[in-house]
Amino acid sequence: MKEYSLTNLRELETEAIHIIREVAAEFENPVMLYSIGKDSSVMVRLAEKAFYPGKVPFPLMHIDSKWKFREMIEFRDNYAREKGWNLIVHYNKQGYESGIGPFSHGSKVHTDVMKTQALLEGLNKYKFDAAFGGARRDEEKSRAKERIFSFRDRFHQWDPKNQRPELWNIYNARVHKGESIRVFPLSNWTELDIWQYIRLEKIPIVPLYYAKERPVVDVEGNLILVDDDRMPPEMSAKAKMKRVRFRTLGCYPLTGAVESDADTIEKIVEEMMTVTKSERTTRVIDFDQEASMEQKKREGYF
Amino acid sequence: MTTQNLDIKEFLDQDQKKDLLRLLTAGSVDDGKSTLIGRLMFDSKMLYEDQLSALERDSKRVGHAGENIDYALLLDGLKAEREQGITIDVAYRYFSTSKRKFIIADTPGHEQYTRNMITGGSTANLAIILVDATKGVITQTRRHTFLVSLLGIKHILLAVNKMDLVGYSQQVFDDICSEYRAFVTQLDIPDLNFIPLSALKGDNVVELSGNTPWYHGQGMLEFLENVHVSSDRNYEDFRFPVQYVVRPDLRFRGFAGNIASGIINSGDEIVALPSRKESKVKRIVTYDGNPDQAFPPQAVTIELEDEIDISRGEMLVLPDNMPRIDRHFEAMLVWMDEEPMDTATHFFLKHTTNNVRAHIDRLNYKIDVNSLQKSIVDNLQLNEIGRAVLTTAKPIFFDPYKKNRNTGSFVLINPVTNNTVAVGMILDKLESKNLPSRITDIEKETIRKGKSLISPDSREKKLNQKGVTLWFTGLHGSGKNELAFSLEKKLFDNNAVAVLLDGSSVRSGLNRELDYSPADRAENLRRVGHIARILNDHGIIAICSFISRNDSVRNQIADIIGRDKFHLFYMKASLEYCRHNKPELYEKAEKGEIDYLPGVDLEYEEPANASLVFDPAENELNIDKIIDYLEKNKIFPLK
Numbered sequence: 001m002k003e004y005s006l007t008n009l010r011e012l013e014t015e016a017i018h019i020i021r022e023v024a025a026e027f028e029n030p031v032m033l034y035s036i037g038k039d040s041s042v043m044v045r046l047a048e049k050a051f052y053p054g055k056v057p058f059p060l061m062h063i064d065s066k067w068k069f070r071e072m073i074e075f076r077d078n079y080a081r082e083k084g085w086n087l088i089v090h091y092n093k094q095g096y097e098s099g100i101g102p103f104s105h106g107s108k109v110h111t112d113v114m115k116t117q118a119l120l121e122g123l124n125k126y127k128f129d130a131a132f133g134g135a136r137r138d139e140e141k142s143r144a145k146e147r148i149f150s151f152r153d154r155f156h157q158w159d160p161k162n163q164r165p166e167l168w169n170i171y172n173a174r175v176h177k178g179e180s181i182r183v184f185p186l187s188n189w190t191e192l193d194i195w196q197y198i199r200l201e202k203i204p205i206v207p208l209y210y211a212k213e214r215p216v217v218d219v220e221g222n223l224i225l226v227d228d229d230r231m232p233p234e235m236s237a238k239a240k241m242k243r244v245r246f247r248t249l250g251c252y253p254l255t256g257a258v259e260s261d262a263d264t265i266e267k268i269v270e271e272m273m274t275v276t277k278s279e280r281t282t283r284v285i286d287f288d289q290e291a292s293m294e295q296k297k298r299e300g301y302f
Numbered sequence: 303m304t305t306q307n308l309d310i311k312e313f314l315d316q317d318q319k320k321d322l323l324r325l326l327t328a329g330s331v332d333d334g335k336s337t338l339i340g341r342l343m344f345d346s347k348m349l350y351e352d353q354l355s356a357l358e359r360d361s362k363r364v365g366h367a368g369e370n371i372d373y374a375l376l377l378d379g380l381k382a383e384r385e386q387g388i389t390i391d392v393a394y395r396y397f398s399t400s401k402r403k404f405i406i407a408d409t410p411g412h413e414q415y416t417r418n419m420i421t422g423g424s425t426a427n428l429a430i431i432l433v434d435a436t437k438g439v440i441t442q443t444r445r446h447t448f449l450v451s452l453l454g455i456k457h458i459l460l461a462v463n464k465m466d467l468v469g470y471s472q473q474v475f476d477d478i479c480s481e482y483r484a485f486v487t488q489l490d491i492p493d494l495n496f497i498p499l500s501a502l503k504g505d506n507v508v509e510l511s512g513n514t515p516w517y518h519g520q521g522m523l524e525f526l527e528n529v530h531v532s533s534d535r536n537y538e539d540f541r542f543p544v545q546y547v548v549r550p551d552l553r554f555r556g557f558a559g560n561i562a563s564g565i566i567n568s569g570d571e572i573v574a575l576p577s578r579k580e581s582k583v584k585r586i587v588t589y590d591g592n593p594d595q596a597f598p599p600q601a602v603t604i605e606l607e608d609e610i611d612i613s614r615g616e617m618l619v620l621p622d623n624m625p626r627i628d629r630h631f632e633a634m635l636v637w638m639d640e641e642p643m644d645t646a647t648h649f650f651l652k653h654t655t656n657n658v659r660a661h662i663d664r665l666n667y668k669i670d671v672n673s674l675q676k677s678i679v680d681n682l683q684l685n686e687i688g689r690a691v692l693t694t695a696k697p698i699f700f701d702p703y704k705k706n707r708n709t710g711s712f713v714l715i716n717p718v719t720n721n722t723v724a725v726g727m728i729l730d731k732l733e734s735k736n737l738p739s740r741i742t743d744i745e746k747e748t749i750r751k752g753k754s755l756i757s758p759d760s761r762e763k764k765l766n767q768k769g770v771t772l773w774f775t776g777l778h779g780s781g782k783n784e785l786a787f788s789l790e791k792k793l794f795d796n797n798a799v800a801v802l803l804d805g806s807s808v809r810s811g812l813n814r815e816l817d818y819s820p821a822d823r824a825e826n827l828r829r830v831g832h833i834a835r836i837l838n839d840h841g842i843i844a845i846c847s848f849i850s851r852n853d854s855v856r857n858q859i860a861d862i863i864g865r866d867k868f869h870l871f872y873m874k875a876s877l878e879y880c881r882h883n884k885p886e887l888y889e890k891a892e893k894g895e896i897d898y899l900p901g902v903d904l905e906y907e908e909p910a911n912a913s914l915v916f917d918p919a920e921n922e923l924n925i926d927k928i929i930d931y932l933e934k935n936k937i938f939p940l941k
Contacts, residue, residue: 004565004597005532008322008403017601018560021546025614025655049589050558052603054550137394144393164722165417165638167424168711169560170652174720188405190396196318266310273317 009197016043016185017050018169019148023130023183024050024057026173030130030183031123034060034087036072037249039134039186041203042194044085046185047132059086061131063122065114066096067251069227075206090122102253103232110251120156123180130173130181138190148187154178191247192272199265209268211245211260222256317400323531324405326423326455328446329432334463338432338501339406342508342523343397392422401527416671416685417638419449420725424711427531428457430522435468435498439481445671447482451489452634452687452727454707456534458486459495459525465514466500472516488674490704493529497522535598536706540564541625541699542618543654543709548603556587556603557612562654562708563701564620566604567595574610575617575627575699581608598708615656617699625699625709632666632729633703635690637682639716639723645681649723651694653712659695660714666690682724689729703727754839761841767798767938769838771863772928774847775856775909776873777901779884781918785873786847788925793843796929798938800843803830818898827855831862838867843938851900852907869935871928872912877901879918 006014023030032047034040047056062076080087092100095113102110123131137144147163149171164172175181186194198205216223217231217238224231226239231253244257245268262268329335395406407422423429429450433443450458460482468474475498486494497506498514499522505511508523520528545559566572570583585592587603596602604618612618619625637643643662651660666689667676682688703710714724748755762768772789776782783804790802808830809816816822827850834844850856860868880901881888891899900906914931916924932938 003532004535004537005321006600007319008398009318011322011599014560014599014601018545018599021558021601022655025546050601051546051548052589053554053556053587054548138396144395165421165713165725166722167421167713167725168707169425170654170711170713172652172713172715172720172722174650174715176720188394188396190398190403192398193403196314199314200318266314269314270310 009193009200012186012189012193013046013049013197015169015188016046019171019183019185020047020050020132022171022173023132023181026171027130027181029126029128030058030132031088031126031128032056032058032060032132033119033134034062034076035134035249036062036068036076036206037134038194038198038205038209039136039189041205042189042197042201043132043134043186045201045203048083056085059088059126061088061090061122061126061128063115063119064089064091065110065118065251066091067101067110067114067230067253069206069208069225069249069252069255071208072206072249075204079204088122088126090118090125092118092121101230102251103230103235107254111254114251123156128180129175130183132183132185134186135184136189136191136194137184137187146184146187148184149173150182150184151175152180152182156180158182192269195265195269195272199269206249208246208249211243211263211267213241214244214257215239216242216244216257219256223258224255225252225257227252320398320400320402321532322403322405323428323526323529324407324426325526326407326409326419326426326429326450327432328409328419328423328429328450329442329461329463333432333434334501335432336408338430338461338463338499338507339395339408341501341504342404342406343395392418399523399527404526416445416449416636416687419446420453420636420638423450423453423455424725426453426455427534428459428526428529429455430459430461432461432463433478433482435462435464435474435478438474438478439485441672443482444485444674447486447489447491448671448674451491452636454703454727456491457493457495457529457531458491459497459522461522462496462498463501465498465505466503470498470505470511470513472514475514475517495519495525495529497525536563536708537565537597538563539623539625539701539706540566540570540618540620541654541701541706541709542566542604543656543699544612544614544616544618545655546614547612554605555609556605557618558601558603559655560601561596561598563598563706564623565595565597566618568592571621572606572618573621573624574612575619575625576697577610577612577616579608579610580621581606581610583607615654617654619699625701627697627699629694629697630663630691631700632689632691633712633726634729635662635682635688635714635724635726637684637686637688637724639721640684641716641719641723642683643681643724647716650715650717651692651698651712652715653698653700654709656698658698660692663691663693690726692726700728702730704730758839758841762940765799765841766940767841767843768867768936768940769841769843770867770869770937771834771838771844771846772869772871773834773850773856773859774845774871774873775850775912777875777877777880777906778849778887778899779880779882780873780875781879781883781921782871782873783847784921785916785918785924785928786845788921789928790845792925792929793845793938796939798843799841800845801837802845802847803833804847805849808833818896820898820904823851823898824855824858827859828862831859834859835863835867838863849900849906851904853910856909869931869937870909870912871914871916872909873916873918874908875918 034044051057092114100110100113135143145160147166149166150158151164152158173181215226217226217235223244226236242259243261245260245262246255246257249255260271262271327335327339393408395408397404407426409419409422431443431446433439462475462478479496497519498517499506501507505513506521508521510521541562541564543559543562544557548556548558566583568583568586571580572583573580583604584607585605586596587605645662649660651658665679668679668682668686668688669676671687701709710728712726713722716723774782774786786802790800793800813826813829816826827848830846830848834846837844856870888902890896891902898904914927
């Protein structure tokens with residue numbers, strides 16, 4: 001008999017497509033959260049595949065903290081235009097107008113107001129009953145225990161002790177009015193899978209992922225890019241040109257770069273395979289308190 | 303990694319081709335499961351440096367492994383449980399080697415978390431079951447193995463851990479293996495493997511250990527890299543549950559979904575269920591081109607030659623290979639909810655991409671996961687497993703779980719809480735007509751014999767009375783009817799259930815054709831006797847008021863009703879008294895205008911064995927006598 005088997009990447013792909021279609025079929029008003037990062041790029045590609053030759057039947061939403069790297073926004077706008085996506089950009093207007101930012105208010109306040117609150121605001125505004133996120137279980141310990149269909153109450157909160165059993169590929173999509181589900185089609189992907197898939201599928205990504213000479217400031221071991229003039233001058237004065245790239249993308253003052261020569265996708269994957277640091281160490285926000293991600297997830301952050 | 307020797311592109315192309323193995327690990331709290339997983343991840347060099355240093359920091363504070371690195375801390379994610387030192391939910395772990403990527407569903411061994419093991423194991427190809435070499439095969443081992451077989455996982459690796467604590471004894475290992483093998487014969491596990499190891503010391507985890515020179519098998523990682531699982535899928539029976547209808551414009555209509563099982567080629571004849579409309583596969587469409595063939599679990603969109611109306615939840619199959627199409631089936635259910643099963647609930651049943659209403663007809667038995675003993679119960683509680691019969695509002699298209707995991711599995715969702723309360727695995731074929739609905743085989747046999755399914759006991763309990771016949775005999779005009787009717791009223795007032803039969807009620811319809819000749823009188827009473835018996839069988843008290851003029855006829859009735867249920871009351875009135883009460887009747891008889899009136903031209907024989915004898919003059923007192931009698935003889939009330 002002919003050997004019918006799928007590679008790891010193709011199996012992950014079919015699983016994700018199944019999940020995405022299931023949400024589109026069972027929810028009234030789903031949305032795909034688009035963070036402009038590599039995982040989001042993969043997720044959007046999977047959505048395109050799921051409904052081909054039709055269009056993706058739900059909007060994408062970017063929660064803009066107003067402190068993203070400029071290159072991210074540029075990439076987002078060009079790519080969305082080119083692809084003809086229905087893209088919603090939402091930000092916390094009140095927070096923005098009060099000038100909330102990581103330099104002035106610290107990472108905790110900034111993340112809470114401009115990311116968590118902004119996200120909840122966006123979800124409530126459009127009454128989305130399901131929201132796709134690109135989170136992976138290998139990223140962080142509390143995510144390793146989260147279901148693919150993650151139930152959230154009316155306050156968008158996650159209860160790790162009270163998760164719905166999830167078996168086979170049968171997902172319980174039932175919610176009462178006001179409740180919602182966060183859906184993670186990339187749950188079983190690892191960072192390496194993501195990069196391999198980007199390579200395999202030739203998925204465009206923000207150039208910040210590739211190594212380049214960039215002005216960075218060393219803040220307690222985190223290399224912070226001088227992305228605009230909102231960085232305090234005493235800080236940006238210490239900037240040095242270094243050949244760096246980013247393993248994850250977020251708010252530029254909260255996302256550290258790594259020194260690297262990887263300027264092609266192959267070099268990135270090679271670097272990935274031999275790397276000795278996990279990706280979230282380059283995110284400043286995780287170090288706020290122990291088990292901080294779990295805390296944030298309980299509060300409604302992804 | 304030896305990437306230097308290879309061109310990087312070539313290497314990556316190669317690496318991309320590796321496949322995926324999903325495994326379940328199960329063991330009790332102290333078997334060292336987390337340590338084993340940590341070790342696998344660590345030794346396969348995928349443990350990141352910073353995770354490791356964070357680990358060293360954490361170990362000093364809450365670690366349970368003394369001075370050594372506590373690998374388990376890597377895995378126990380959630381804050382609350384970290385302090386308890388046990389893993390309490392399913393956690394997924396990832397690592398890969400150059401041959402394979404592995405997804406580990408790490409599930410707890412603790413008893414109340416059967417739910418989580420079932421959850422973690424539903425997608426697994428292989429299960430690693432840990433036993434502690436110092437303890438051997440214990441109850442939990444058996445439970446885990448049973449659950450693994452229930453989930454239809456075809457490969458088991460029994461990891462005999464802590465071999466270092468038994469001096470790496472081959473005897474200990476062999477004994478455990480043979481005990482386990484003996485247990486497994488009663489379950490359905492096609493592929494069984496054994497490895498002696500020490501997760502803590504790293505023996506036989508990645509490298510074969512010098513401590514077990516008598517062991518000639520593979521190390522655990524090597525085994526996991528090479529075990530062949532892709533043939534476990536069903537490639538025979540094509541099933542395509544339609545998940546989503548892709549219709550970008552009027553020119554294209556495609557049915558999107560994953561191939562649940564079997565192979566489909568473009569050009570194949572298909573049948574859509576439940577409509578049974580036939581068509582042909584025009585194209586198999588994907589974003590990456592249109593393949594001629596698709597196989598499970600691929601996600602594709604199927605375009606058909608003909609425009610037939612198909613929606614989500616329906617299924618494409620091949621005409622010569624149909625699934626079962628039924629509303630009625632039997633399944634193993636695992637109860638996953640805190641709230642016990644309530645068979646009155648109309649659940650939502652989700653099966654493939656289909657949502658239907660369903661209810662549980664019957665719970666055949668509960669199976670104890672520890673002893674595998676079956677017992678009859680009314681419902682299932684959290685973590686209990688039982689065999690049940692279900693009925694759906696609309697037919698579903700399914701196969702037995704054993705043959706087809708994708709079309710044989712379902713979940714039950716409570717319509718009020720929306721929780722997934724149970725999961726089910728459909729059992730091998732029992733013709734729908736042979737399936738009990740609310741009726742067991744024993745009950746069927748009872749019905750066949752013409753017997754009621756309600757036991758006399760339960761009737762007595764419910765009605766608070768015994769179904770007996772209170773038979774009043776006496777002459778015309780003796781006042782037995784007055785007493786019988788007053789008694790009926792009295793019993794009614796006291797909440798007893800009684801039916802009164804007398805001459806006029808039966809002769810006006812049922813026995814209309816009978817006259818008053820001795821033969822017809824006997825037939826009349828025979829029929830009354832049978833009615834009384836039916837009433838008594840249903841727990842109802844029959845009050846019968848009939849002259850029934852001699853012992854011969856009264857004994858006949860007693861035999862029909864059953865002597866123990868027949869209570870004879872005699873209204874002892876003189877002929878004078880009766881004639882006074884019913885003068886016209888007696889006059890007519892005496893004049894010969896009517897025949898066969900007992901006491902006139904027919905002899906009335908006083909009963910020799912009446913339970914109670916009444917004097918008509920004592921009317922009120924007589925009722926009290928009867929009530930007293932019923933109570934004393936435990937007829938009514940029973941409590």
